Amino acid sequence: MRPLIALLLCTTPALADIEAARDLMEANKFEQAYTALAPAARAGNADAEELIGIMYAMGLGVERDDVRAFEWYLRSSLKGHPGSQSALGWYYEIGRGMPAPDLTRAYMWYTLSAIGGDPDAAISLEEVVKKMTPEMIKKAHILVADYKGWMYPFR
Secondary structure, X not given: OOHHHHHHHHHHHHHHHHHHHHHHHHOOOHHHXXXXXXXXXXXXXXXXXXXXXXXHHHOOOOOOOHHHHHHXXXXXXXXXXXHHHXXXXXXXXXXXXXXXXXXXXXXXXXXXXXXXXXXXHHHHHHHHHOOOOHHHHHHHHHHHHHHHHHHOOOO
């Protein structure tokens, strides 16, 4: 079997399940959406991981839990998911679920999200940089370079 056909056969059901879960979320059927998303998220699907992160961040069908939301966003972000990367940027900027904000890491995640194509990340980046010192920005650029090399090798 050709590799592309094999890939499509392996991923199409998971994509269909994720779209069905999105429909359930739009219909406010969050518990059912979580049940539909969980297998794909556990298998490493970045879209499913992000959606579960949203559910935990907002308390949709699950008890709101910033630590669990952050962890699901992190899993998705490390796979290059721009929406989750922006969410992590926000968590670091606000310090939600953390002892304190970390503007350096907020800048890093917003930058990676912008590289990944999230149009709102540039706006968030403009805002966070206003709160940072030149030293913090310098450290953030080092982190961006570290992550960008393996996360977005062709950009």
